[in-house]
Amino acid sequence: MSFMRQVSRQLDDEHRNSIDLLDRVSNALSSGDASALDKLASPLVRQLEHEIGHHFGFEEGELFPRMMQAGDGELASLLAEEHGTIRMVAADLLPLAEQLAAGTLAAGDRPALVRLTKELVERQVAHIQKETMALLPLLEDMLDDETDRELSLIYAEGA
Numbered sequence: 306m307s308f309m310r311q312v313s314r315q316l317d318d319e320h321r322n323s324i325d326l327l328d329r330v331s332n333a334l335s336s337g338d339a340s341a342l343d344k345l346a347s348p349l350v351r352q353l354e355h356e357i358g359h360h361f362g363f364e365e366g367e368l369f370p371r372m373m374q375a376g377d378g379e380l381a382s383l384l385a386e387e388h389g390t391i392r393m394v395a396a397d398l399l400p401l402a403e404q405l406a407a408g409t410l411a412a413g414d415r416p417a418l419v420r421l422t423k424e425l426v427e428r429q430v431a432h433i434q435k436e437t438m439a440l441l442p443l444l445e446d447m448l449d450d451e452t453d454r455e456l457s458l459i460y461a462e463g464a
Contacts, residue, residue: 306437310448311457312368313441319360320433326352327426334423339415342422346406349422353395353402356429359463361388367456368444375447380439387432394425 308314326348333341365388369381398421404410405418448456 306441308441308445310445310453312448312453312460313444315457315460316360316364316444317437317441319356320437323352323356323433324430327430330422331426334419334426342419343405346402350399350402350406353399353425357392357395361392363460363463364388364440367459368440371447372443377443377447380443384432384436384440387428387435391425391428391432394421394428397421398425 306317308317326345330342330345330349333345365385369385372378372381398418401410401414401418401421404414410418
């Protein structure tokens with residue numbers, strides 16, 4: 306799907322990059338290739354920090370209130386609820402992923418890392434698909450040119 310609004314394109318680009326990383330992580334988990342997962346630890350840490358901090362924060366602070374004002378509060382509430390669930394998984398996963406990236410993960414912690422990573426992949430992929438199919442098209446209709454420009458700059462400044 307091709308988006309005309311800058312904000313929709315920015316979010317879609319991030320979604321595509323996230324899906325790419327999550328696919329690689331999922332493949333490493335499926336194959337049982339521990340070294341492949343180890344190599345993805347640093348990108349996963351960056352993903353968790355950026356996605357949870359900047360991306361979710363922008364949507365919750367700038368987009369969801371506008372959606373509620375426009376009468377799309379149910380979707381905004383659902384997406385915010387999913388953010389909360391993903392944040393909880395990420396909070397447990399982040400320290401383990403940081404340890405994996407640093408080469409200090411204890412062998413006994415690896416099963417928890419694998420379990421949490423699988424849960425994150427499942428939840429985040431489903432969430433991204435929902436945003437791509439519902440949120441981004443809604444933004445195309447909801448935002449005018451000036452608001453789109455303003456929000457695009459706000460989003461870019463926080464990156």
